[in-house]
Amino acid sequence: MAEVTPIRTAAEVALVERFEDLKDKLPGSGEIARGRDEAFALIVAAGLPNRRVEEWKYTDLRSAVREAAPLAERPADAAALVDKGRAFAKVDAVRLSFANGHLVAERSDLAALPAGVTVTPLAAALAEGHPLLAEMGKVAVAKGNFALALNSAFMMDGALIRVAAGTAVDKALHLRFVNGGASPFATAPRVVILVEDGASVTVHESHEGVGTAAYQANSVVEIVAGNGTTITHARLNAEQADAIALSTLAVTLGAKAKLTSLGAVTGGSLSRHQVFLAFAGEHSSLTLGGATMLRGRQHADTTLVVDHAVPHCDSRELFKTVIDGEATGVFQGKIIVRPDAQKTDGRMMSAALLLSETATMNNKPELEIFADDVQCAHGATCGQLDEDLLFYLTARGLPRAMAEALLVQAFLGEALELVEDEAVREELVARAEGWLGERA
Secondary structure, eight states: OOOOOOOOOHHHHHHHHHHHHHTTTSSOOTHHHHHHHHHHHHHHHHOSOOTTSGGGTTOOHHHHOOSOOOBOOOOTTHHHHHHTOOTTTTSOEEEEEEETTEEOGGGSOGGGOOTTEEEEEHHHHHHHTOGGGGGTTOOGGGTTOHHHHHHHHHOOOEEEEEEOTTOBOSSEEEEEEEEOOSSOOEEOOEEEEEEOTTOEEEEEEEEEEOSSOOOEEEEEEEEEEOTTOEEEEEEEEEOOTTOEEEEEEEEEEOTTOEEEEEEEEOOOSEEEEEEEEEEOSSSOEEEEEEEEEEOTTOEEEEEEEEEEOSSSOEEEEEEEEEEOTTOEEEEEEEEEEOTTOTTOEEEEEEEEEEOSTTOEEEEEEEEEEOOSSOEEEEEEEEEOOOHHHHHHHHHTTOOHHHHHHHHHHHHHHHHHTTOOOHHHHHHHHHHHHHHHHHHO
């Protein structure tokens, strides 16, 4: 049989050329370099994901990415670029700032870290083969994922954060990613957070676009949580309007660990946020939420895989999406219950509110259950604003636009209430109000 040679797109050809040019310049050798090669081999073999790849069925990157932008170098005006970021500015937190994917030490609170917290720039950790890097890639369920592989191949900078055992971090850590420039570029930052046994920490992420370039971002935050840990996490996507933004949250939870996480999306032309979570210890719990607001021709994809590999763990997932104009929302959620994961309790819900006749929502909730003593459920809804409720509000003197805004806020509020930090929650609510104000 004749050998079939796949036809590569211009973007795929450019990725191959860029990796060959850069791989000897990227930090790290030995196992790190071999890991890069393995990750890129997967990309070369599979190419950009398209509709024929089941997990990318609703987000066709092969069609969307016509050109592969060059990997961004550290901007000469990195500090000034970071200063343009406004997300979570009123939140009392220790900040680690990144400009186009590069850690900006002069705009990071490296000298004021809470007791028990250490931060190593990822570029330095990769170059020196830091022993804690062995914890990277703990989430086996994410193996073979394109976005994660692309980041693993090109990662240049970020941070390695260690929270010492038994430490209760009294201030939130704010990972502030600011992207901007005049010409297209790509980023591949990676942050690895090791939370040792008995520690607790709050982590906020903000991703902002402040320039005019249509950049391509691909960030990964990986959390390895030990036994008895408590982690709260909030993430904001406020990327530039023309940006393509891929992001991954990969988490491994030890025994008796607790994670609460919410992701809010307002930015980006095309975005995909992935969550891969693996329960590695018994009696742990997960609460995961999302609030997405789309307009125009935006496309936002939320994909998650929750892997119950051990018994006596529970998970709750609640995602709310509001779609206006010709925008498209995607939710793909999968709960896997392994054969030994008895007494699992997992429940997942996606709800979408369509504000126009041309808005689109694709829902694909899944359960894969290989154990018999479990409680699992999933659901998905799509609908429009209730005309009876709108009539009730307008009949009492409210303008229709205000009545619609109140109903949308109430719809999103259930998800936003998952954020425990009051200042963060207030900002996310204010952004929702601003989004609705622009709509009016």
